[in-house]
Each structure stands twice: as structure tokens, then as C-alpha cells.
Amino acid sequence: MSIELELAAPLGPIALGVSPEVAPSPARHSYDHVVLPGDFPDPTVTKIGDTYYASATSAEWGAVFPIFSSQNLLDWKLVSHVFPEKLPDWASSNFWAPEFHYENGRTYMYYTARKKGGMLCVAVASADHPEGPYTDHGPLVGQEAGSIDGFAMPDENGDLYLIWKEDGNSCHQDTPIWAQLLNADRTALIGEATELFTNDVKWEGPLVEGSALVHHNGYFYMFYAGNSCCGKSCNYATGVARSKALLGPWEKYDQNPILDRNTTWKCPGHGTVTQMDGRWFLLHHAYLAESHEFVGRQGLLSEFTWNEEGWPEFERRSPQAAPLTDVARFNVAEEFEGDRLGLEWQWPIWQQPKTSVRAGQLHLGANPSRLGAMVARRSNVATYKAATTLEFAKLPEDTFAGLAAIGDPYNALAIMAGNGQVQIWHVKSGKQQSLVQVFVDPCDTITLRLEVWGGQRYRFAYSTDGASWQPLPTESFSLNGTYLPPWDRGVRVGLVAQGEEGSSAVFNNFIIRNKR
CATH class of the missing domain: 2.115.10.20 (Glycosyl hydrolase domain; family 43)
Structure with missing residues (x-):
């Protein structure tokens, strides 16, 4: 399934992110980078x-x-x-x-x-x-x-x-x-x-x-x-x-x-x-x-x-390094090749999830606590769009899976699918709320998308065909992610699965498109 991830509106300057492997640089006279x-x-x-x-x-x-x-x-x-x-x-x-x-x-x-x-x-x-x-x-x-x-x-x-x-x-x-x-x-x-x-x-x-x-x-x-x-x-x-x-x-x-x-x-x-x-x-x-x-x-x-x-x-x-301008080279297009997750994926140290990679899919074992089990990547920029496609029809009953911006397991904003619905989850200081619930017609796969501007403003949408998007209504509350970063860490973007031990979610891809 092809996923369109163009940003919906012009955005201002942002910070830059990280790639675990950086393409070779041209010869430079300055080493301040x-x-x-x-x-x-x-x-x-x-x-x-x-x-x-x-x-x-x-x-x-x-x-x-x-x-x-x-x-x-x-x-x-x-x-x-x-x-x-x-x-x-x-x-x-x-x-x-x-x-x-x-x-x-x-x-x-x-x-x-x-x-x-x-x-x-x-x-x-x-x-x-x-x-x-x-x-x-x-x-x-x-x-x-x-x-x-x-x-x-x-x-x-x-x-x-x-x-x-x-x-x-x-x-x-x-x-x-x-x-x-x-x-x-x-x-x-x-x-x-x-x-x-x-x-x-x-x-x-x-x-x-x-x-x-x-x-x-x-x-x-x-x-x-x-x-x-x-x-x-x-x-x-x-x-x-x-x-x-x-x-x-x-x-x-x-x-x-x-x-x-x-x-x-x-x-x-x-x-x-x-x-x-x-x-x-x-x-x-x-x-x-x-x-x-x-x-x-x-x-x-x-x-x-x-x-x-x-x-x-x-x-x-003072530091003389210039902010990177070629943020597109830090984009992520993960198709889950090979037999394990790459070195750049992270997880909470006290809650390492059960994962397996096979046939181009990530199987993520669920956890019943708060946001659930998670694997995440360091955010590359403060303005970006991320998406994932998961096997919606194969989700067990009462198991939710999706895409989240994660400060830590106690503070996150997520778009989640399960029980025939798409929901927006707000987790703050360990307290989880479901802010929006939308019923979805039966389908085999569903693609979930989040957009963030400057690390603070969030918007969510879903698609059953990877091309036409259904935005989730957020007029009645402010989706502000200012609370997300812990005192000593930046925000991660991750895949999550919440449900009983023994259940799991299957993801087909993970995509991030960065924007200056």
C-alpha cells in the first residue's frame, strides 16, 4: 500500500533530528557541525x-x-x-x-x-x-x-x-x-x-x-x-x-x-x-x-x-554549528526487512516488549498498562508527519494498536485502532483518556497518521486505502503536546500495542517525513 505523507500546510523553521547512519559528507573546511x-x-x-x-x-x-x-x-x-x-x-x-x-x-x-x-x-x-x-x-x-x-x-x-x-x-x-x-x-x-x-x-x-x-x-x-x-x-x-x-x-x-x-x-x-x-x-x-x-x-x-x-x-x-538544512535525509521508511528490528529502535528500559520481524511485518506483543508495549525512534525534527499501516482485521478483541508521540510511558499522544474504532488517546502523568472515538467500516488494514508542528500542535487522521484521509475531529479540545518532553529527554515517535498479555498487533510499515 502506498502512503501519501505530504504535509498539509506550509510550516515554519524547526529543529533537526537524528539518523543512526548518516550519509558521507563532502569535504569541509569547518568541523563545527x-x-x-x-x-x-x-x-x-x-x-x-x-x-x-x-x-x-x-x-x-x-x-x-x-x-x-x-x-x-x-x-x-x-x-x-x-x-x-x-x-x-x-x-x-x-x-x-x-x-x-x-x-x-x-x-x-x-x-x-x-x-x-x-x-x-x-x-x-x-x-x-x-x-x-x-x-x-x-x-x-x-x-x-x-x-x-x-x-x-x-x-x-x-x-x-x-x-x-x-x-x-x-x-x-x-x-x-x-x-x-x-x-x-x-x-x-x-x-x-x-x-x-x-x-x-x-x-x-x-x-x-x-x-x-x-x-x-x-x-x-x-x-x-x-x-x-x-x-x-x-x-x-x-x-x-x-x-x-x-x-x-x-x-x-x-x-x-x-x-x-x-x-x-x-x-x-x-x-x-x-x-x-x-x-x-x-x-x-x-x-x-x-x-x-x-x-x-x-x-x-x-x-x-x-x-x-x-x-x-x-x-x-559559543557553538558555531549551523542547523542542518537537508532534513529529508533523516526521513524514515521502515518496511521491516530482515529478521529483527534495527539498532535505532528503542523501548522503556523497564518494559522491553516482545517483538518479532518476519515476512516484512513487525509483530508487537501487547501490554495492558497505560499506553501499552512500545518501540520508538528518536524524533528527527519538531515538525513532521508519521504514519503506520497495521493489520486491523487481525487485532484481537480489546487490543488496541497505533502510533504515538511519546515523552515517556506516562506522557503521550496517540492515534489507536481496535474494537472496530479509531481513537485519540491522551496520556498525561500516567492518566489515560480516550478523547475521540470513531467507528470504522470493516477492513483488512488501516493506516494511521499523526502530524506535529513545532513539537506542540498535533493533528490525527486515518485511511483505509492509504490515499484518502479521514481527519479525527479535535475542535472541542486543544491537542497541545507541550507537556510531552521529560525534563531530560526529547520526544520519541513509536508504535504501541495495548491489550492482554499474549495478544499482539501486526504492523506493515513505519514512515516519518520531516519538514523544516
Whole structure:
């Protein structure tokens, strides 16, 4: 069935999204680019051999910690995940801030997660190859206020230390940056912890965090983030401090922050330093001002140089990346080829659905809770149209399936089909309402469509032939998606199935058409 997805009306400028595999870029003189467009906060990057590897926060979405590879820092391919299915036994949520460390042929990933029933911890996993598979070694440190943002760094003698932040802002306290020696296996801390510095400068606000270190011209430089990271009211920025010895004393640059907002990008921070061809870069996140929280914090590459005083400087002290204009190359046309879902699909970490792909169809096992079982993709832009065709006649009784814009399982807008009807579902703070119910004549398949403008205004329609569309009436209420994005994540677009355990829905395709 051919599905027409042209947008119904001219739309204004929007944010850009992400594709797990980006087409090769032409030769460029500038390296200031959006390289991980979409919701990829707290990015990390390292070079192993002739290949660069990157990862980012995945928060409450699985698979946990995507791994990308690149030969040129600009074009990235999603190749695996640190925890592709099974989560570490000790952890429950808040999978934040992964950081690579490569040593003696082994790759370590230091990361943050919340201990079941307890505090945030810095933990480590390791692998014989940067693409995995990874073996988890559990938490290294978990202070009473929480411990996050681990980074491994050798000192001036070659001894490897873990650098991390004590999460004091979670309980209205300061946020010291600590360092402590790692054991020979790199899987436990030994000796005593040393405080390097804390948030004591006005621009840093309630916190300093996201440390990334590099050694240059006899100094250790720590790039770090300060102030509020996320959401509409964020005021994140990036500072730098330096020291001759890893354990200090540390001197903060009097021109901090060195990377701050401009009219295009908001709240740049939490990045990792890398080099290529003698040039220096920070891979960090920022919100595109036009779309902000609806798309999420995107991964930017920003080049810096060293001034005469030996401090790093960014051009105009802000990200110089231009928003991508060729958004059509991030369109999605999923026909469910092969025998499994691609790496770009996600699901709530505590509710991995039962899926199978066969004969060009996705079979999604239903779940009775709230919106149901779901698989989703990061939203590519804040203005787009999405559609799916499902086997309507084969839906079991009292099983509903459809298409949704998902902030998280507790906040979503969806168009759902089942029991001979098409409905609009509104899920907010875990409370589900059916806003519209329309009976549909019996048919084998039905195509469901959602349109969104700027991440906020939603419209829904259905088709029984893939060409003529029946809009669902929404005059009596406002379909406003402003509430959808969580504090720390962008909106996903997904397929959902709600019903009794053992029932399932069958989808024939999944399509997204982006619009600037």
C-alpha cells in the first residue's frame, strides 16, 4: 500500500533530528557541525586505532548507551550498544554520562546509573573491542548524595584515577569534583579520595559536573559544565580549569564560561575533548533554540584553539554549528526487512516488549498498562508527519494498536485502532483518556497518521486505502503536546500495542517525513 505523507500546510523553521547512519559528507573546511542530531546528551568520544567511537546518555530508554563509529568525526554510524538488552543486575534507571577509556587493548566504559532502591553511582563495564560485548563490573562509588559523571584520567606519573562529581545539588549542597586511584584491573577504587574543586563561582550556579580532562603543554585541563542542564529554563555552559598535577591545586579560568549560548544553540555543555589532524574539538550537547526540548540535546562538534596564555578558546565563545538544512535525509521508511528490528529502535528500559520481524511485518506483543508495549525512534525534527499501516482485521478483541508521540510511558499522544474504532488517546502523568472515538467500516488494514508542528500542535487522521484521509475531529479540545518532553529527554515517535498479555498487533510499515 502506498502512503501519501505530504504535509498539509506550509510550516515554519524547526529543529533537526537524528539518523543512526548518516550519509558521507563532502569535504569541509569547518568541523563545527551537528554530528549526532537528535536526543544524544552528554556525548563522549575517543579514538582507538584509526577509528573514533562515540556514545551518549540513554536515560530511561533502551538499548542502553549507543555506540557510534566514525573515521572523520563528522559522519557517524550506530554499530552497537553497551547493554543491548539485559541491564546490569544492580541498576534500575538513570543511565547517564558514559565515558570511554582505552588501555592495553581493552575498552572501559565508565557510566552513571541508579542502584536499585538507592543512590546514583558511577560504575564500569569493559570489553575486548569498543563495539562490545561488554561485561559489567558494577559500581565503583556511590556517595550518600549520589555520584555521577565518571571520567578516567592518568596522572603525571601514569597512575589512573577516576574523576567524578558528588551530586550535592540533589540535596541543596555543593557539588565537589573528586579524584581517586583505580586498581590495576580498573574495576575498583583504592586509597583515599581527593577533592579537586567545587562550584564556587557565580556562573556555575548550583553545580559543576561533566568533567572531561586532557593533558596539554604541561597542564591538566578539565572541561566541565555548570548551572542547570535541562528543560526550558536551562542555563548550562562550559568552563575550564587547569593544574600542573592531577590532584591540584586547580585554577579556574577567569574568562569562564568559555562556551555559552547564542541565538541558535542553548545550554552547551558536558562534552569530551578529541583531536584530529592537529586540531582540537569538544563533542558536547546543546539544544537547538528553535525546537529546544522537543527534539532534545543534540551532539555538536565545536573546534577550539589555545590562546597565548595557554587557555582553550572557542570562536565567539559559543557553538558555531549551523542547523542542518537537508532534513529529508533523516526521513524514515521502515518496511521491516530482515529478521529483527534495527539498532535505532528503542523501548522503556523497564518494559522491553516482545517483538518479532518476519515476512516484512513487525509483530508487537501487547501490554495492558497505560499506553501499552512500545518501540520508538528518536524524533528527527519538531515538525513532521508519521504514519503506520497495521493489520486491523487481525487485532484481537480489546487490543488496541497505533502510533504515538511519546515523552515517556506516562506522557503521550496517540492515534489507536481496535474494537472496530479509531481513537485519540491522551496520556498525561500516567492518566489515560480516550478523547475521540470513531467507528470504522470493516477492513483488512488501516493506516494511521499523526502530524506535529513545532513539537506542540498535533493533528490525527486515518485511511483505509492509504490515499484518502479521514481527519479525527479535535475542535472541542486543544491537542497541545507541550507537556510531552521529560525534563531530560526529547520526544520519541513509536508504535504501541495495548491489550492482554499474549495478544499482539501486526504492523506493515513505519514512515516519518520531516519538514523544516
